[in-house]
Amino acid sequence: IASIHVVGGGLAGSEAAWQIAEAGVPVILHEMRPQRGTDAHKTEGLAELVCSNSFRSDDSSSNAVGQLHWEMRRLGSLIMAKGDAHQVPAGGALAVDRDGFSQAVTAALEAHPNVTIERGEIAGLPPADWDKVIVATGPLTSPALAEGIRSLTGASELAFFDAIAPIVHFDSIDMDVAWFQSRYDKAGPGGTGADYINCPLDREQYEAFIDALLAAEKTEFKEWEGTPYFDGCLPIEVMAERGRETLRWGPMKPVGLTNKHNPTVKAYAVVQLRQDNALGTLFNMTGFQTKLKYGEQAAIFRMIPGLENAEFARLGGIHRNTYLNSPELLDPQLRLKADPRLRFAGQITGCEGYVESAAIGLLTGRLAAAERLGQPLSLPPATTALGALVNHITGGHIVTIDEGPRSFQPMNINFGLFPHIEGVATMGPDGKRLKGPAKSLARKQALTARAKIEMDGWVRAKS
């Protein structure tokens, strides 16, 4: 059997190589460290954790990343096995001894008879005679390879920074205050004329919001990141620093909108939220990319009328991050449409986080091995955490709405990516209807219970 090449021995590449090897297919794993480093990695170990040592919550009954842990263990994940073996105490989270973990992943791959590890940079597109390649080179992909990829995708399709606006769970928005409407009721391609959720601020609320923005703590760029501000993408706090009215003339402009709950009163400023996934469970705060510290964001955004109880699927951020416009570029099997011998895995596909990167590595490894063995593999159902994550990357994202093409932003796994579930029992043991946190917990438990059954079914169907 001919080898599959995996480029990048991080979280995704290590897991992908393991899955390929375990499927009985030879694999060559190319890692450029230590010959060439990145700005964040410090060692030559495979699966190095560049920052925190946490895989986040391990609760698989009411937490989305905990459910992803469960599915990865069910699928024989190397990253989870070594994470479990090198766990350090961290309450309900799975945190690991980073050196022990990385050394164990490296040793397991080195010892596997189907794995060859080659150290060295792939400085450009992989050689033409490699017929199956997984590119898993992460957020800090080396410039030469990034340029090679750009030559296939076009410059605008491979970003070097993310500029992320906060994303809110729809069911936490108060629609007695907010209302659906597009500016001037304009319906573009795929739109209805009522595509945005609008949150109105009066003058006092606007001034208080600007004061809070100006006073809030910001995250600094790391020295090597530079300051990647580009037109149309300024952080809201930078806009506020340029003048108290700037936001009112920018993303918070109140024009072309009539408050359905209060038609005679003109809002002084409006925050708009735009649908973020095909399911309609998530909405992003339009134009609200920010480098405010995470701890500050929720409190400040909950000052906005209609968002007082907002639950955030992700907070805003701007980071150095190499990632593809995957919904456009990749097919459902994570192959590059422009050159299907190349598959992509990990953070470069537009997922976010150690666990998510490894999860996409796991799936991509299995897909590539199955293809090599002539036994094509179906994708896990979108009701599983892994299926929901892939769906975010390749399919679930809305690409057209009334303002034309949307920008695709990386995301952690979260319950907003799971298809809605009908008929969740919302009665408590006392016969009363559940509300607030109890209702939300019941919904999460129903989603994870369904995901476990569906993942079991997918695994059994294959064996």
Ligand code: FAD
């Ligand atoms: P990586 O783990 O970065 O692996 C990519 C590998 O490819 C690297 O080993 C690199 O050396 C190699 N490589 C690159 N180019 C080439 C080439 N041309 N040829 C050969 N090898 C190459 N996520 C979290 O969950 N928690 C955090 O605290 C966290 N902190 C982060 C901090 C920073 C500064 C950054 C940049 C990211 C952080 N992330 C964090 C996000 C992300 O989940 C991790 O970066 C994760 O490691 C991504 O996994 P990956 O396998 O896609 O990439």
